[in-house]
Amino acid sequence: MSSFIDYTVNGLVIGNIYALLAVGLALIFGVSNLINFAHGSVYTIGAYIGWAAITFLHTPLPVTMAIVFVACALVGMAIERIGLRPLQGSARIAPLLATIGISFVLDQVVQLVFSASPRALPNDLPDWRIDIGGGSIGALDLLIAGVGVGAAALLFVFLRFTKLGFAVRATAQDREAALQMGVNVNAVNSTVFAIASALGGISGLLVGMYYNHIDPAMSFQATLKGIVAQVIGGVGNVPGAIVGSLLLGLIESYGIALLGTTYRNLFAFVLLILFLIWMPNGLFGGRSAPQSEPLTGAFIAPSKPLRLPRWALWAMTGAAFALPLVFGAPYLLQTLTNAWLAAMLALSLTLMAGTAGQISFGHAGLLAIGAYASALLTVDLNAPTWLTIPAAGLITSALGTLLIFPAFRLRGHTIAIATLAIGEVVSLVILNWESLTRGAMGVTGIPPLSIFGHEIYAPREVYWLCLAIVVALALVQTRLLTSHFGRTLRAIRDDDVAARSYGIRLDRYKALAFAFGGFGAGVSGAITAHLYSYINHQTFDSQVSLLALTMVILGGMGNVVGAILGAIVLAGLPELFRLTAEYRILIYGIVLLLLIRFRPQGLMGTL
Amino acid sequence: MSMLLEIKGLTRRFGGVTAVKDFDLAVAEGELVSLIGPNGAGKTTSFNLISGLDRPDAGTIVFGGQSIGGMAPEAIAALGLARTFQHGRVFGNLSVEDNVLVGAHTRLSAVRPRWPVIGPLGELALALLRPRAVKQEEQALRAETRDILALFGDRLIPRLDHPAYSLSYANRRRVEIARALALKPRILLLDEPTAGMNPTETGEMQALIAALKSSGLTILLIEHKLDMVMALSDRVCVLDNGAKIAEGAPQDVRRDPAVIEAYLGHSGIGQARPQPEPVA
Ligand SMILES: Nc1ncnc2c1ncn2[C@@H]1O[C@H](COP(=O)(O)OP(=O)(O)O)[C@@H](O)[C@H]1O
Ligand SMILES: [Mg+2]
Numbered sequence: 001m002s003s004f005i006d007y008t009v010n011g012l013v014i015g016n017i018y019a020l021l022a023v024g025l026a027l028i029f030g031v032s033n034l035i036n037f038a039h040g041s042v043y044t045i046g047a048y049i050g051w052a053a054i055t056f057l058h059t060p061l062p063v064t065m066a067i068v069f070v071a072c073a074l075v076g077m078a079i080e081r082i083g084l085r086p087l088q089g090s091a092r093i094a095p096l097l098a099t100i101g102i103s104f105v106l107d108q109v110v111q112l113v114f115s116a117s118p119r120a121l122p123n124d125l126p127d128w129r130i131d132i133g134g135g136s137i138g139a140l141d142l143l144i145a146g147v148g149v150g151a152a153a154l155l156f157v158f159l160r161f162t163k164l165g166f167a168v169r170a171t172a173q174d175r176e177a178a179l180q181m182g183v184n185v186n187a188v189n190s191t192v193f194a195i196a197s198a199l200g201g202i203s204g205l206l207v208g209m210y211y212n213h214i215d216p217a218m219s220f221q222a223t224l225k226g227i228v229a230q231v232i233g234g235v236g237n238v239p240g241a242i243v244g245s246l247l248l249g250l251i252e253s254y255g256i257a258l259l260g261t262t263y264r265n266l267f268a269f270v271l272l273i274l275f276l277i278w279m280p281n282g283l284f285g286g287r288s289a290p291q292s293e294p295l296t297g298a299f300i301a302p303s304k305p306l307r308l309p310r311w312a313l314w315a316m317t318g319a320a321f322a323l324p325l326v327f328g329a330p331y332l333l334q335t336l337t338n339a340w341l342a343a344m345l346a347l348s349l350t351l352m353a354g355t356a357g358q359i360s361f362g363h364a365g366l367l368a369i370g371a372y373a374s375a376l377l378t379v380d381l382n383a384p385t386w387l388t389i390p391a392a393g394l395i396t397s398a399l400g401t402l403l404i405f406p407a408f409r410l411r412g413h414t415i416a417i418a419t420l421a422i423g424e425v426v427s428l429v430i431l432n433w434e435s436l437t438r439g440a441m442g443v444t445g446i447p448p449l450s451i452f453g454h455e456i457y458a459p460r461e462v463y464w465l466c467l468a469i470v471v472a473l474a475l476v477q478t479r480l481l482t483s484h485f486g487r488t489l490r491a492i493r494d495d496d497v498a499a500r501s502y503g504i505r506l507d508r509y510k511a512l513a514f515a516f517g518g519f520g521a522g523v524s525g526a527i528t529a530h531l532y533s534y535i536n537h538q539t540f541d542s543q544v545s546l547l548a549l550t551m552v553i554l555g556g557m558g559n560v561v562g563a564i565l566g567a568i569v570l571a572g573l574p575e576l577f578r579l580t581a582e583y584r585i586l587i588y589g590i591v592l593l594l595l596i597r598f599r600p601q602g603l604m605g606t607l
Numbered sequence: 608m609s610m611l612l613e614i615k616g617l618t619r620r621f622g623g624v625t626a627v628k629d630f631d632l633a634v635a636e637g638e639l640v641s642l643i644g645p646n647g648a649g650k651t652t653s654f655n656l657i658s659g660l661d662r663p664d665a666g667t668i669v670f671g672g673q674s675i676g677g678m679a680p681e682a683i684a685a686l687g688l689a690r691t692f693q694h695g696r697v698f699g700n701l702s703v704e705d706n707v708l709v710g711a712h713t714r715l716s717a718v719r720p721r722w723p724v725i726g727p728l729g730e731l732a733l734a735l736l737r738p739r740a741v742k743q744e745e746q747a748l749r750a751e752t753r754d755i756l757a758l759f760g761d762r763l764i765p766r767l768d769h770p771a772y773s774l775s776y777a778n779r780r781r782v783e784i785a786r787a788l789a790l791k792p793r794i795l796l797l798d799e800p801t802a803g804m805n806p807t808e809t810g811e812m813q814a815l816i817a818a819l820k821s822s823g824l825t826i827l828l829i830e831h832k833l834d835m836v837m838a839l840s841d842r843v844c845v846l847d848n849g850a851k852i853a854e855g856a857p858q859d860v861r862r863d864p865a866v867i868e869a870y871l872g873h874s875g876i877g878q879a880r881p882q883p884e885p886v887a
Contacts, residue, residue, distance in 0.1 A: 302770065302772045476735060483737070483745075484734060487701065487705050487708060487709060490698065490700060490701055491698045491706075494698040494700055497680075499709070500681050501659075501681075501690060502709055502710055503685045503712045504709070505681050508727050512727055515731075
């Protein structure tokens with residue numbers, strides 16, 4: 001009984017923290033139809049600004065909160081100015097990708113300024129606790145509840161009774177009409193970002209105090225939790241976001257009580273997927289989905305793709321094969337091998353996201369499946385790698401397609417969120433299915449690659465093997481793209497309604513695209529496992545997915561040569577310049593932002 | 608007379624609005640029937656219901672003896688029903704040729720074997736390996752695509768490999784019709800094919816539709832340009848506020864007081880059509 005009350009209190013407290021995040025996401029979605037992936041970064045920034053104020057200025061709590069509020073509001077306004085305003089009129093996915101780029105940049109800046117190691121965030125609250133029915137409530141619990149309720153009340157007053165609040169509601173209801181009524185939509189967006197980010201920052205501060213722990217990596221999970229809460233309550237619905245957050249907090253808390261902490265996120269993401277598929281409008285969204293406008297060209301910036309002559313491509317391929325004969329430096333070859341492995345992933349993603357228009361944010365999940373498949377087959381069953389790598393490709397292809405299949409009915413942004421959640425679920429299942437995957441320990445002692453008893457160990461042999469696989473995959477993909485299959489996928493991407501009206505069964509072709517793409521990604525993951533000799537559930541995290549997406553956008557969506565080029569540029573060059581991980585991701589973020597703004601069709605053009 | 612398309616009691620409500628109300632219509636093989644009516648009368652909604660993009664709240668739709676009400680659009684297309692869209696929905700990043708080839712999707716057979724269970728994988732393998740039958744099928748369809756595009760004179764043939772987003776509005780409408788013809792439809796549903804076209808272009812379109820009709824194609828046409836409707840139609844059906852208010856020979860319908868009243872009572876007709884959204 002006592003623990004039940006404690007878990008309930010804990011659930012409500014966490015729910016309140018999620019609510020501060022989710023309300024902001026809902027407001028932003030309401031006025032600008034954007035899922036702000038930088039929201040969690042603001043939350044982290046809030047936590048760190050609070051930490052800095054307390055540590056260096058010794059501010060009392062109310063002053064700390066005021067500083068965090070104002071600073072995060074300013075960050076929010078900057079995000080709107082950079083990530084949203086200049087992108088009006090570009091592809092609908094552009095602002096979303098821009099917020100991903102911004103989140104990369106902000107997270108790495110935080111990490112560079114404050115270092116990656118976690119810090120304690122002390123609070124000066126009295127440490128009494130009130131006993132109730134066997135459980136207890138502390139001062140901090142009450143503070144968090146108070147901030148949550150207070151913020152909700154203030155927001156209600158703002159939206160209901162102020163002129164600006166009215167403008168926000170009008171914009172959320174009908175942007176065009178609001179514009180015609182003379183509402184300054186830019187000012188509304190800016191205000192909403194400021195409020196949302198201020199609340200997000202406060203949420204970060206409170207969560208840091210609650211766990212007495214902050215670290216720069218907390219932002220991505222925060223964004224995801226906010227999104228889950230919103231989907232439960234109905235995307236863009238402010239009261240729904242609050243209820244969704246409290247429910248999510250409670251479900252997580254009870255779930256942890258029943259199954260243990262490693263299950264916490266699994267609940268969130270499984271809930272997200274279930275809601276997206278069975279109740280895409282959330283608990284309060286009503287039944288009928290709003291008619292989505294034609295998604296024609298929504299994800300693709302029209303362009304004239306650069307077509308390199310065939311002889312030039314073959315010459316470059318030949319040069320790539322000849323390279324180890326001239327430059328034997330193992331470091332160079334290992335770097336390029338990484339680029340080839342990334343290219344396999346990028347080829348797979350460019351087919352799904354670029355050609356078929358099904359943006360996937362969870363692509364690293366496929367790597368993980370392939371890696372674990374091959375690793376476990378070799379370690380547990382002593383199967384030879386020449387057999388397990390193709391087998392891993394097939395397993396990934398089948399399993400990946402099966403996992404994504406229920407999400408095929410989703411469109412636009414929601415499929416991106418669903419794939420993100422599926423990617424997280426894969427990682428969490430690996431973490432929790434200990435009897436198969438060894439759980440958090442990871443798989444050790446994965447044997448090196450070998451073909452018919454010959455171990456492939458030398459850097460240049462590995463290089464050749466990976467390059468050969470990339471070339472083979474690229475050739476097959478190119479050939480498929482010039483067939484009716486490629487034409488059909490691109491038709492689905494450009495206008496799925498028109499495609500259906502001409503007899504195209506969407507599920508069938510999306511599934512085939514994922515099946516083929518899953519194979520390449522699985523092979524890439526499998527080879528990586530054998531090269532690393534150790535993998536765990538975090539080896540292929542969501543950052544890898546977003547990186548792959550950046551490669552694909554850099555090369556040009558759907559462009560086979562572009563995907564390989566993107567992989568070489570983003571996986572190879574930073575390594576050659578020996579940049580540290582922080583700077584590398586910072587550069588990825590900046591590249592992504594610049595691309596979306598100035599060259600959305602990528603280097604080689606979309607196909 | 609055997610009817611190719613028979614609609615009975617078709618009804619569709621959107622919240623408080625009844626977009627289509629107890630609508631009956633029958634179209635015989637080889638007939639050209641026009642559906643006219645003021646803006647918002649429910650014409651496009653009827654097309655959406657017939658083509659499966661929307662589900663009726665009540666009523667039956669029988670096409671070629673088979674009930675298709677509530678069926679998926681892809682299944683209805685496979686039965687030989689092709690439609691165009693009022694605001695134009697071409698595949699923006701596909702070339703003109705590819706747009707038309709997508710229209711022939713339901714007719715692909717060599718590359719889409721009806722193998723149980725492994726059919727989709729077989730399709731992928733055939734697309735990759737391209738045995739002779741697959742190549743021949745593709746070549747035949749490409750040749751046919753050119754014949755279809757030739758129906759539009761030199762409007763589209765010189766732009767065979769231009770992406771559709773780069774085409775003029777009128778040309779996109781033509782591509783849509785070409786795509787529909789590539790399905791070899793038993794019935795063709797045209798939603799305002801001349802919207803946004805100038806008189807010369809309209810004249811060309813009218814001649815094309817007349818030619819299609821005389822080739823025996825069954826056509827259901829939504830059109831605002833009444834001269835064209837009068838010249839082409841075997842029968843005209845008038846919708847107003849979702850309900851059929853008149854039906855009959857063009858000349859009779861034109862004189863029908865209810866029709867005149869419906870048209871005078873609305874300012875929508877004859878006014879400039881809303882500009883289409885750009886495709887890309
Ligand atoms: N998806 C929809 N949601 C709500 N109302 C709709 C929808 N589609 C059409 N309507 C309404 O149904 C009525 C008929 O529209 P429509 O069939 O497009 O007319 P028409 O093609 O004759 O101009 C209009 O009042 C329109 O506003
Ligand atoms: Mg209409």
